[in-house]
Amino acid sequence: MNTSSPVTASAATTRSLKWRVVDITVASVIGVASSLIYWLAALAYGPISVLDSFIPGLWGVINGLWLFAAPLALIIVRKPGAAIYAEVVAAILESLLGNSWGGTATFLTGLVQGIAAEVVFLAVAYKVWNLWITVLSGTVAGLACWGYTFFTNLQAIDWNGPYGAMNLITTLISGAVFAGFFVWWLYLGIAQTGALDHFESGRDVRAKATGATRERA
């Protein structure tokens, strides 16, 4: 056993899609932390929520905030199913704590949104990890969120009427902004602290940063 086992960046490209324990705990805790952040968001958003019914689209603008756990977990952990897992963990935790969206129903919402966010990365065989794919994932999660609401609670309103269209547009934008750009910003922010050095995703960011510093020097 007197061998050296260097693992360099090039060796890491043949990476495994198998989940390590640290992948599972990090994805699960991102779900847990997200439910805490959702709760904070609800506090910040609470005062204006009463206006929802009167201003079409207002509800959509903010919707994306509740979608970020799925893409974030996936771009950090880079394992198939991470988006669904994190979002479902967040949803189950929320339903056990009790929230205003109806207990177990949160589980279904979470599942639908997680699948939507996941599908985008599945389509590129979990090989592309950049801002634009993340924004696309957030947008598709937004689409799912909109579709779910109109399929369940808002059947009485024409989904293709002005209110539905307005909400669709705002929810898509909101998904792109909060579950896309914001998620990417969070990912870079977390990676820069060195907290993700156990992950290829984190090393990518840090290697670039140190490379840039060295070039400057």
Next chain:
Amino acid sequence: MGSRIEIKNWSYRYPLNDAWAVEDLTLNVAAGEKVLLTGRSGWGKSTVLQAIAGILGSADEGGESRGSITIDDTPALQARGRVGLILQNPESQVIFARVQDNATFGGENLGVEREEILTRTEEALHTVDLDAEHGISPQRLAQHLSGGQTQRLAIASIMVMRPDVIICDEPTANLDPDGVQCVVDAIADAARQTGATLLVVDHNVQAWDGIVERRIALGEQVDFEDYAGRYASTRPHGPKALEAQNLSFGYAGEPLSYPLTTHFHTHEVTAITGVNGAGKTTLSLTLAGLLPALAGEVRVSDAIRADLPSAHPSDWDSHQLAERIQYVFQNPEHQFVTNTVLGEMESALRISHPELAKDEEELAYKAKERLAYYDLAEQQAQNPYSLSGGQKRRLTVACAIEAKPKILLVDEPTYGQDPRTWLTLVKMFAKLRDEGTCVITVTHDRAFIDALGARELVIPARTYDENHEDKDTRVDSPSRIVARLNPLTRFFTGLLVGLPLIISLDVVSASVALGAILVVLLALGFSPKKLALYTWPMLIGAAGSFLTVIIHNAQHDPVLASATAIRVLAMSAPAVVLVMGIDPTDLADAFVQKLHLSDRFVYAALAGFRLLPLLKEDLECIHQARTIRGLHTRSKFRQLFSDALSILILAVRRSTTLSLVMQARGFGADVQRTLVRISRTSALDWFAYALAVAIPLLSLGVAYYSGSMNLFGNLI
């Protein structure tokens, strides 16, 4: 039986690091031998111990290792589960909510037979004095244990694994003196009973006398006792700076200790000491004005108060506070407010040098100069979170000092610090005191108190009927029948009963369903009051959906709006009422045993749930840190973004530690896990499912025959 540990020319380098964390270490420990490694820090002790436990050095971590570590000739990575690891921080080693579930976890992961696990658990909990004899039920919530008890719980769970090797990473560093001896004794008993080889890293050499057979010195050897009195003050203390008058402190109206009356002076260091749980940190936060006093008052001197209308720090705004009082949190990561080291220092200088606020260039120049003074110049462009432990501590203390407060409070400054940082901190505090600052520190570190010749203020723990058992009784559901259902049944019947209603949007089916659901819930024993308590947010949601439909439906149809609102209630009420009070552990067991979901994913999620209260505490610390750093006046949304980032950083850190702890207990190995808790279903569960299907079918049937069926509303 004990195993031989052989470390041969072993080196390890973390990913993205040029320097080796451990270089060319060779060490042999014979089977059954009991060895103490001394030397406080600086030789990569945690790295080595994790490698011996087989939880560091696998290829996909991106690190690099050389040489070998073997346990009886098996490479350590393949011997995972044979080595039990006890870490410094007791809290981080709690994985599940209850005492028993933590104790059995390692045995379950190793696939030990169920009866055997139960026998071993009983024995182990008895050995570490966490049994009925000591008033602790196996169902006690682990969060209600003291630090020393929590550490002993970690020892018990290691014992259940019957390890060949037990390794301990400064197991007593976090404990008050009373807790230390119990933990040392428990480790000695564990090693004796299991016959395991024992390898302890600790600087508290005396505590291990008579237990270890061999001592090995590694790294820097510093005898802190040599510094006693060396940095004591040469003059009497100055005038009063801060006073506590009959001060009662605690959380949620519950005082932690007896009311306190004392004075703190300028030119003085006061050390607040006392056993774990006496509320030392809470007291320090209350003195700093970051927590309200439960009773009594905290007053600053008139000199410090200056022109402010109130002498109570808790009445001041963030800026007034930051100019006068600074607080350094125990975890430096709670304290950071920018993403560079330079930014941290600039933020501190903005408080002490308001005139520099407009001159960015001058501010940066001054900040660089101050960083150089604290030997942090090279790190100025780095992210503060990415610094080493010692650098983080130095940076947070340096920033607090450079804000030029009149009063400085510091929580456990020397905790986990290497000798160099320790000495630097002693000098920093001595200088600050000699310049006239009132310094107050919470600490367990006797050598630190002696070196500074600090005044000691001992906080006694409040003696009260320690009856945590009351709080630990499980409240599964107000309905005795529901409490008897399998949690999975509760989870899915709540969903099932509402879901089919999606098919038709009409008042008839929604009302029939809601009526039937209410009758059933009342019959199950939920009082109307309880129902209202659980469902009021849904009432608001239902009212909101009524409004939305009546405004935006093409015909503004009040019937459709009513149907929507009633249906929202019918779908959400049972889903909320039935899940309230489900024990997450029971639900996880049911997911694994009844749905056959992957136990790795389910139990990692369950362990993640336990971090929620800790993350809430983190969030509170982050807010307090912003307040004390004079930054607590920002827009709600910016605050939300920075909160989100800070919480996620801490969450990732906590989950990385969690994965280490879980792996050290054999979690994730390719072994069929044993299930100690058994998830049961009975005929009652099938009846519940039948009822959950019958109610929506009945409602839709009534709607169909009364001709009011309205397929999917306007959707198709």
